[in-house]
Amino acid sequence: MTERADSNTVKTIMDEFLKDEGVRARLRMILTRKRNDWEKWLQVELEYFITQLPNIHVEREIPAFPDRRVLRDKYKMFIDLAFRKKRTRINSYIFLELKCTKSPQTLINGFNKDVKKINALRKCLLDQRSFWCVGFHLNCEPNNMKKMNEFVNGWYYGYSKVVKLCECGDEIECPCEDNKIGFAVI
Numbered sequence: 001m002t003e004r005a006d007s008n009t010v011k012t013i014m015d016e017f018l019k020d021e022g023v024r025a026r027l028r029m030i031l032t033r034k035r036n037d038w039e040k041w042l043q044v045e046l047e048y049f050i051t052q053l054p055n056i057h058v059e060r061e062i063p064a065f066p067d068r069r070v071l072r073d074k075y076k077m078f079i080d081l082a083f084r085k086k087r088t089r090i091n092s093y094i095f096l097e098l099k100c101t102k103s104p105q106t107l108i109n110g111f112n113k114d115v116k117k118i119n120a121l122r123k124c125l126l127d128q129r130s131f132w133c134v135g136f137h138l139n140c141e142p143n144n145m146k147k148m149n150e151f152v153n154g155w156y157y158g159y160s161k162v163v164k165l166c167e168c169g170d171e172i173e174c175p176c177e178d179n180k181i182g183f184a185v186i
Contacts, residue, residue, distance in 0.1 A: 006094050006130040007157035009085065010185060014134060017049050018163055018183065027181055028165045031138060039100040042136070043080055046098070055086035059093070064124035066117070077117060082126050092129040099135035104148040104182060107135045111151075111186055137182040145182065152184050160184035 017023055023045060030038050043060055050058040062079040082093035097114040101107045111133045118131045137148070140162050152158035163181050168174035 003130050004157065006132070007185075010094065010096070010132050010134070011159070013050060013053070014183070014185065016053075017046060020049065023049070024165050027136075027163075028179075031165065031179070031181060034102075034138070036100070036102055036138075039098055042098050042100055046096075047081060050081070050083055056083050057086075058083040059126065062124060062126055065122050066120040077121075079118075079124065079126075084129070088129070089127075091127045093126045095126075095128050095131040097131070097133050099133065100137075101135065102138045104137045104139065104144045104151075104184075107137045107182075107184065108148070108151050111135060111184075115186075133184075133186045135184050137184075140180045140182050148182060148184055152186055155186040158184070158186040 026041070026045070047058055047060045050056055059082045060080065062082050064077050064079055066077055079095050080098045081096040083096075084090075084093045095118065097118065099107055099110040099114070101110060114133050118128075121128065137144075145160075145162060148160045152160040161183055163183050164179055165181060166174060166176040166179035168176060168179075
């Protein structure tokens, strides 16, 4: 399989995840309460969601060791999620690093940090097949979305979108407050 196929797999999983009504309800709660500490929830929720999919094996918080020449202050790090599809090489995993922030700029900074982290990977229990940053941000103002879209367009398979969480329908402009969340993958 190729990086393109892995990109499609990640996109499909995340699109289905964001369609789940239970996930959407919890994301609405996060939006209304202006939470910024929900990354662990996302890890567990996404891990559970992926385990329910047929023919996919998932692991969470996989220990890894960086090249200390690149990351001098790190002795050990963890990969947020890793999964592989049935009929792929046994130890060949797609790595996901997850980020949850208030602003797109903070998400961009987190993505850059995670790319540096994964590029410094020296040793891990699982073999990396491909690596993806998946992130959410709460601020969906047009200028912020423009900044996020410009950043994501710099990545070959990157994409971003605004996910409408209310039940009004995508094509309808609604009066709902706190009904949108930004989403990006690089």
